[in-house]
Amino acid sequence: MKNMLTITWYSLREAMARKVFISFFIISLLTIILVALILNMAGFVKVFTSGTQNNFTEAFTTMEMMFISPITLIGILMSIFSSASFIPIMLEKGNIDLLLSKPISREQLLVGKYLGGVLVVFINIALLIIGVWLTFSIKFSVWNFGFLLTIFTITFTFSILYSIIVLLGIATKSSAPGMMIAYLIFLIVSPVLYSAKYKLGVFIQSSLIKGIVDFVYYLFPKTSELMGKTTYDLATGSGITNYQPILTSFGFLILTLGIAVVIFRKKDF
Amino acid sequence: MNFNAIETSSLSKVYSSAFGRRKIEALTNLNLIVKPGTIFGFLGPNGAGKTTFVKLLLGITFPTSGGAKILGEDISEYKMKSKIGYLPENHKYPAYLKGSEVLDFYGKLSGMEGINLQKKIDELLDLVKLTQWKKTKVKAYSKGMMQRLGLAQALLNEPELIFLDEPTDGVDPIGRKEIRDILLELKSRSKTIFLNSHLLSEVEQITDRVGILNKGKLIREGTVKELTQKREEYKLSLEGAAVDDINKNPDNDLHLTNIGDGYFNLKVSDSNELNKVLDMLRSKGIMIKEMVQQKDSLEDIFISLINESEKGAMK
Numbered sequence: 001m002k003n004m005l006t007i008t009w010y011s012l013r014e015a016m017a018r019k020v021f022i023s024f025f026i027i028s029l030l031t032i033i034l035v036a037l038i039l040n041m042a043g044f045v046k047v048f049t050s051g052t053q054n055n056f057t058e059a060f061t062t063m064e065m066m067f068i069s070p071i072t073l074i075g076i077l078m079s080i081f082s083s084a085s086f087i088p089i090m091l092e093k094g095n096i097d098l099l100l101s102k103p104i105s106r107e108q109l110l111v112g113k114y115l116g117g118v119l120v121v122f123i124n125i126a127l128l129i130i131g132v133w134l135t136f137s138i139k140f141s142v143w144n145f146g147f148l149l150t151i152f153t154i155t156f157t158f159s160i161l162y163s164i165i166v167l168l169g170i171a172t173k174s175s176a177p178g179m180m181i182a183y184l185i186f187l188i189v190s191p192v193l194y195s196a197k198y199k200l201g202v203f204i205q206s207s208l209i210k211g212i213v214d215f216v217y218y219l220f221p222k223t224s225e226l227m228g229k230t231t232y233d234l235a236t237g238s239g240i241t242n243y244q245p246i247l248t249s250f251g252f253l254i255l256t257l258g259i260a261v262v263i264f265r266k267k268d269f
Numbered sequence: 270m271n272f273n274a275i276e277t278s279s280l281s282k283v284y285s286s287a288f289g290r291r292k293i294e295a296l297t298n299l300n301l302i303v304k305p306g307t308i309f310g311f312l313g314p315n316g317a318g319k320t321t322f323v324k325l326l327l328g329i330t331f332p333t334s335g336g337a338k339i340l341g342e343d344i345s346e347y348k349m350k351s352k353i354g355y356l357p358e359n360h361k362y363p364a365y366l367k368g369s370e371v372l373d374f375y376g377k378l379s380g381m382e383g384i385n386l387q388k389k390i391d392e393l394l395d396l397v398k399l400t401q402w403k404k405t406k407v408k409a410y411s412k413g414m415m416q417r418l419g420l421a422q423a424l425l426n427e428p429e430l431i432f433l434d435e436p437t438d439g440v441d442p443i444g445r446k447e448i449r450d451i452l453l454e455l456k457s458r459s460k461t462i463f464l465n466s467h468l469l470s471e472v473e474q475i476t477d478r479v480g481i482l483n484k485g486k487l488i489r490e491g492t493v494k495e496l497t498q499k500r501e502e503y504k505l506s507l508e509g510a511a512v513d514d515i516n517k518n519p520d521n522d523l524h525l526t527n528i529g530d531g532y533f534n535l536k537v538s539d540s541n542e543l544n545k546v547l548d549m550l551r552s553k554g555i556m557i558k559e560m561v562q563q564k565d566s567l568e569d570i571f572i573s574l575i576n577e578s579e580k581g582a583m584k
Contacts, residue, residue, distance in 0.1 A: 006377040010363070017365030094361030098422075100329045101355035101432075102378040105347050268284075268330040 003104040004112035011086060011116020012123075020082040024075070024124035031071050032131040038067075039139045061236045064136050064147055068129065068235075072154050072227070075125055076186065079158050080165065083117040084179040087169030096269045110166070110264050114257065117162050122155045129154075146237040153231040160221045160249050161186055163256040170260050170267070190224040193217045221249040272341030274430050274461035275303035275326065279335035282321055282485075295321040296485045298335065303478070305340075305429075306459040308452060310466060310476035310493075312571055318485040319465045320358060323432050327355060340429055351380050354428035356419045358435045358465070364408040368399055368418055371407055372425060379426035386425075393421035396451065412439030420448060424455075431455065434465045449475055473497070473567040481571060483578045489570075499564040503535040503543070504528070506559035507550065514553075534563075 015021055090096060090113055099109060129151050137143045164185065165178035172178075197217045204210050222245035233241055240246065282296040296318045303309045313319050324330040326337055326344055342349040362371045372390045376382075381389065394400045397417035402410065410418065416439055423431055433452075437445045452462055452475055466472050472479060473493055480490040489496065507515075508531070515525060515533075524546060526534040537543045550557060565573075 002382075003378055003380070006374070010374055014363065014365065017363075092361055094357060094359045095363075097324070097327075097329050097357040098355065098360055098362075098375065099378070101327045101350060101353065101357070102375065103348050103351040103380060104378055266331070269324070 001108075003102070004108040004115075007104070007109060007112030008116040008119060011113055012120060014086065014089075014116075015082070015120040018082070020120060021124065023082070024078065025127065027071075027074070027078070028124070028128035028131055031067075031128060032135055035067050035132055036135050036139075039135065058236070060136070060140060060142055061144060061147070064132065064144070065232055065235055068132055068147075068150065069227075071128060071132075072125065072150075072231075075121075075128060076154065076158055076161070076227070077183070079121040079124070080161055080179055080182050080186070083120060083162060084165050084169070084175035084182075086113060086117050087166055087178075088173055088175045091170070091173050091269070093269070100269065106265050107261050110170070110261055111257075114162065114166050117166075118155065118159045121158045121162075122151070125154050125158075126151045144235070144237070147235045149234040150231045153226055153234060156246075156249075157186075157223050157226045160223060160226075160253045160256075163253045163260070167256050167260040167263075170264050185220060186223050189220055190222060193220055194222065194224050218248055219252070221252040223249070272305075273302050273338070274305045274307075275301065275309075275337070275339055275463065277301045277326075277335065277337040280322070280325060280332055280337050281334045282318075282325060282330065283333045294485050296325070296332075299482075299485075299487050301480060301487060301490065303461060303463060305461050306456065307477040308456050308462040308464060308475055310464045310472035310479040311482060312466065312469065312472060312479060312567075313482035314575060315467075316484075317482040319482055320434060321485075322482070323355075323357075323434060323463070323465060327353070327432065351426060352429045354423035354426065354431040356416075356423040356431075356433045356436055358438065360415070360419050360422075362407045362415070362418070365406065367404050367406050368410070369394065369403040371418060372422060375422050376425045381426060389425060389427075390421075393424055396424075397421045398447070413441060413444055416440050417444065417448075420451065428460070430461045430463065432463045432465075435467065436464070437466070437468060437471060445471065469566075469568045469571055479567065481574055483575050486578070488578045489574050493567060496570050497565050497567055499562050501537050501539065501543070502563040503537075504559075504561045504563060505533045505535055505557060506531055507533055507555050508558050509553070509555040511553040511555050515555075 090099065090109075100106070104112075129148065133144070133147050136147075161182040164182050165175070168178035168181060169175060193213070193216060196213050201210070201213070204213065225242075225245040226249060229242070230240060230245060233239060277299055280296060280299040280301075281294070284293045284295055285291070286293075299322065311319050311322065321330060325332050326339055327350065328344055328347060337344045339349055340352055363374070366374065369390055372393065373386065376386045376390065390403075391400070394403050397420055399414060399417055399421070402414060407415065407418065416436060420433070420436060423433065436452075437448050440448060449471065452464075455462060456475075464472060464476060476493060478490065478492050479496060481488050481496075505525070512531075515527075524536050524542075526536075528534050535543075535546060537546060547557065
């Protein structure tokens with residue numbers, strides 16, 4: 001266990017050395033400054049304070065989400081880009097030989113590295129969201145703690161995509177295939193499957209096609225729902241109304257990571 | 270220790286290309302025993318399978334068939350690696366770490382921590398003469414410095430068995446001598462050292478036993494003394510008036526060949542013949558100033574064994 005934590009800790013060090021933290025931090029800081037400037041613009045606050053108390057709370061959260069959604073989207077894209085090379089670098093000749101010569105199991109090594117990547121993104125996302133939350137809360141004197149829970153949904157979404165990067169990184173020793181598939185799932189497959197299931201589903205007559213759509217929908221992770229509805233529900237304090245996207249996506253994560261571990265356990269270096 | 274440091278039985282490794290169309294036998298039925306507290310030199314040309322052998326023992330690569338034990342434990346048991354040190358060929362350290370941080374990282378992975386680890390790091394950096402570079406990032410290190418840091422890394426956990434793959438690669442002659450001295454000191458502390466090297470003269474100087482590998486097969490194994498056997502061949506320095514006569518009228522009974530500078534080569538079948546020749550020389554009034562029995566160097570043996578093995582493979 002200690003060995004695994006050492007790997008996780010040094011993944012953070014690697015991220016710091018590769019300027020992942022500082023890049024993220026600068027973007028977060030600029031975002032927070034931008035949010036603060038917009039909130040101080042004359043007339044902007046009036047729009048949100050003119051309604052009833054109920055309307056105000058909803059409008060307030062919507063406004064928070066309006067700022068945070070595009071930023072976290074960019075954050076996820078950046079995280080995929082910055083963490084994709086962690087595994088291929090670990091597998092480089094001369095590096096992996098040394099790691100595997102130490103008393104650490106291959107499972108611990110891989111999971112430690114995976115957790116390191118997730119932790120890097122968790123810290124960055126947390127800094128960004130806490131910064132934006134503080135700016136809003138101080139400005140409006142409304143302390144919506146539910147908003148902070150979005151740190152976990154966004155990190156969870158990344159952890160699913162990162163499991164794909166890890167699997168393909170182990171299988172191909174390259175960062176490109178994992179990055180491409182992660183982007184494809186995040187930007188195209190997941191939103192398209194969500195639309196096919198819930199928006200276009202009513203127009204599909206064939207039960208076979210419906211079955212195929214359902215199968216593919218449940219097979220793939222629901223990153224667009226996690227980043228959309230689940231995150232919004234938590235931010236507004238409604239709680240999680242549908243656990244299905246979380247559970248099936250978690251199943252996908254475990255399966256993907258499990259396959260990565262099985263391949264890694266048998267691989268010659 | 271009542272078990273062998275290394276014990277392999279019919280250890281084999283076949284690498285297959287994608288879809289198994291092409292197979293490369295990297296190691297074939299290798300049986301080897303390395304006794305504890307010895308320095309074992311593993312020799313072979315490039316691609317002979319030396320590094321594959323070490324990787325198999327360390328669980329970096331998996332055997333196709335056969336098995337092996339290290340310090341009495343099966344190689345599939347990863348926890349036994351806490352008793353092992355390893356310096357791979359072409360090792361790569363995280364470039365963003367400083368020398369002392371590299372050792373801290375690998376020390377922690379070996380299960381060390383706290384003050385003990387820090388003390389050990391300082392001690393080893395001093396041993397490999399890198400103390401003044403400990404706060405420098407390793408990306409600024411020269412090849413020789415990286416090798417010395419690698420050696421320190423391999424010794425961090427006070428291992429009982431140390432695998433060194435080309436440890437003096439890129440190290441200057443003084444550094445090589447220092448590394449040799451470190452290895453001999455380790456041996457005096459009953460550590461077992463498994464040394465992969467191309468530098469035959471170096472291996473000859475410090476190893477107790479040597480194994481020669483070619484195309485994945487162990488073609489000879491023994492002590493350096495056994496391998497570099499003395500021949501019934503002597504180099505003589507002779508002096509006296511009759512020496513010119515020998516040159517002018519070579520006597521077949523004397524078995525002498527002039528090799529220049531007053532030296533002669535003498536080939537005999539046994540000691541009796543040697544004594545007869547010496548008596549004959551003395552009877553001619555020739556003074557024997559110097560006589561050295563000839564023996565093969567490890568390099569001679571290595572080249573001849575590899576050539577024999579290649580010829581055998583051609584047939």
